[in-house]
Amino acid sequence: MSLDEELERINIEDTNHIMILQNIIADLNKYEINDYNKVLNLLYEIEKKYPKYFIVTTLIAEILYNSDNEEYIKDSIKYYNKTIYLISELKDVTVREQLWKCNCYGKIANFYFDRKEYPNASYNYENILNILENIKNKDDKLMLFTADNYFANANAYYNEFLKSGNMDNIEIMFEYYNKAIDSYNLIDNKDYNIMKNIGMCHYQIANINLKCNMHNLTITNFDLKSEMFDVCITNFNAAISNFQYILENSVTNLLSNYQQFEINFKIAESYFYLGYIYYLYHLSSNMFQCYENAMFYYNNSFKLISNTDDTKNQIVVLNQIGILYSYFGNYKLSVNIYKYAVNIIGDIKNIKNDPQLYLSIYI
Numbered sequence: 001m002s003l004d005e006e007l008e009r010i011n012i013e014d015t016n017h018i019m020i021l022q023n024i025i026a027d028l029n030k031y032e033i034n035d036y037n038k039v040l041n042l043l044y045e046i047e048k049k050y051p052k053y054f055i056v057t058t059l060i061a062e063i064l065y066n067s068d069n070e071e072y073i074k075d076s077i078k079y080y081n082k083t084i085y086l087i088s089e090l091k092d093v094t095v096r097e098q099l100w101k102c103n104c105y106g107k108i109a110n111f112y113f114d115r116k117e118y119p120n121a122s123y124n125y126e127n128i129l130n131i132l133e134n135i136k137n138k139d140d141k142l143m144l145f146t147a148d149n150y151f152a153n154a155n156a157y158y159n160e161f162l163k164s165g166n167m168d169n170i171e172i173m174f175e176y177y178n179k180a181i182d183s184y185n186l187i188d189n190k191d192y193n194i195m196k197n198i199g200m201c202h203y204q205i206a207n208i209n210l211k212c213n214m215h216n217l218t219i220t221n222f223d224l225k226s227e228m229f230d231v232c233i234t235n236f237n238a239a240i241s242n243f244q245y246i247l248e249n250s251v252t253n254l255l256s257n258y259q260q261f262e263i264n265f266k267i268a269e270s271y272f273y274l275g276y277i278y279y280l281y282h283l284s285s286n287m288f289q290c291y292e293n294a295m296f297y298y299n300n301s302f303k304l305i306s307n308t309d310d311t312k313n314q315i316v317v318l319n320q321i322g323i324l325y326s327y328f329g330n331y332k333l334s335v336n337i338y339k340y341a342v343n344i345i346g347d348i349k350n351i352k353n354d355p356q357l358y359l360s361i362y363i
Contacts, residue, residue, distance in 0.1 A: 003031035003063075007042040017046070021055050028062055036067055054086040058104070065107055077111055080104040095135060102128045102145070109152065118160035125153035140187050144194070147183035150176045151197050158204060167215075173208055177201040192250060192259070199242030203266060206235035210273055229277050236270045236277075243267045261304040265317065268297035272320065275327075295324050312354060315341050319360060338362075 006024065010017045024031065033039055040063060047056045061079035064072040083104050087097050109124035132138075132146045154176035157169045181201045184194050209232045243263045246255075255263075275290030302317045318341040325334035341361045 001031055003028075003033050003039055004035055004042075006031065007039060010042075010046070018050070018053055018055050021046075021059050025055070025059050025062060028059075028066070033063070036063070036069070036072065039063060052086055052089075054083045054100070057083045057086060058100070061104070061107070065111075073111070077108055080108050098131050098135065099142075102131050105131075106149070109156075113152070113156055113159075116159070116163065118156045118163065121156040122153055122160070125149055125156060129153065140189070143183055143186050147180050147187070147194075147197070150180035150183060151201060154180060154201070154204065158208065161208075167212065170208060170212060174205060177205050192246060192255065195242055195246050196263070199239045199246070199266065202235040202239040202242065203270060206232045206239065206270070206273070209235070210277070229280070232277055233274065236274045240267055240270045243270070257304055257308070258310075261301050261313070264297045264300040264304065265313075268294045268301060268317075268320070271297065272324070291324055291327055295321065298324070311344055312357065314344055315357060315361060318344070319357070322361075 003024070006020075010020055040060065043056060043060045043063070047053075047060065050056055057079050061076045061083060064076035064079060067073065081104075084101050087093060087101050090097065105124045105127045109121045109128070112118070112120035112124065128149045129146070132142070132149065135142065138146065154173050157173045157176065161167065161169065161173065178201070181198055184190070184198050184201075187194060190198075210229070213229055213232065243266050246263050247260075247267075271290045271294035275287045275294060278284075278287035278290060298317055298321050302314065302321070305313055305317070308314075318337055322334045322337040322341070325331070325337060338361055345358055345361065
């Protein structure tokens with residue numbers, strides 16, 4: 001059904017129209033929009049008559065946000081914020097209305113996250129979490145929503161860390177990844193996404209610790225203190241355990257090709273970095289076992305995408321395989337792997353697509 005026609009039928013003098021708009025929001029995906037300007041103008045007329053109805057401002061925000069027009073999408077943020085304000089002005093805000101605010105904050109956070117404005121994303125995720133922390137006796141659905149927002153907020157802080165190199169928020173990242181793990185673990189029936197996110201939380205905790213520890217080693221002239229890497233080892237192993245659980249307990253044909261690639265690649269990366277930590281410890285037997293395991297899962301990863309158009313991930317995997325062969329002292333095979341990657345890149349001009357990655361193959 002066309003949303004244009006549905007809105008034209010609404011008599012804004014009829015008080016039932018607000019309920020109709022609420023039903024439209026609940027099932028917005030089923031409607032086609034033939035003319036965005038026409039739909040928005042109809043809603044703007046309703047908003048003029050009922051400026052304090054957050055149902056109306058939410059629907060305007062949703063339509064703007066789900067368009068392909070960047071200016072509309074930017075305008076949606078104004079309407080999500082207006083909705084949040086209108087709900088906050090209510091005398092008695094119910095749990096349902098608090099969650100309505102959370103959904104608005106979530107859309108705003110995703111808007112900023114997608115545009116790499118991570119501090120603004122974190123600010124809005126924080127607002128969601130502040131609301132959720134005051135809601136007691138959460139069911140599984142609400143616990144999942146809480147866990148997902150802890151995870152999203154941790155990722156926003158992490159991406160800002162990668163972007164700026166600022167290490168001030170390291171402890172905040174650990175806090176949110178750990179809170180995400182705790183919240184996910186309270187859910188009884190864990191699906192693929194929950195298990196993957198738990199694994200990713202452990203992986204990120206280990207990954208961040210490794211980066212910080214390597215930074216500390218450069219400051220202390222590589223004065224290695226083994227306890228610095230204990231958290232890395234524990235969490236990389238926990239990540240591997242969660243990712244392997246997915247492969248062992250999910251019927252393979254129910255996972256998409258990319259999902260299988262994603263899990264195999266993260267197991268490979270975890271083993272790869274574990275091997276590097278054991279190298280620093282001078283534990284060669286542990287190191288080589290980790291590198292062999294990493295090679296096994298990198299090869300699995302490459303098989304899963306070798307016949308696809310995903311050239312970027314093909315090159316990422318081949319780069320890692322080339323590194324491992326050089327670690328094993330098999331330099332000839334390592335060079336052949338890099339030559340194979342160069343063939344995938346094709347014309348040298350293609351390196352402009354991802355210069356840092358593609359140039360690493362030549363280097």
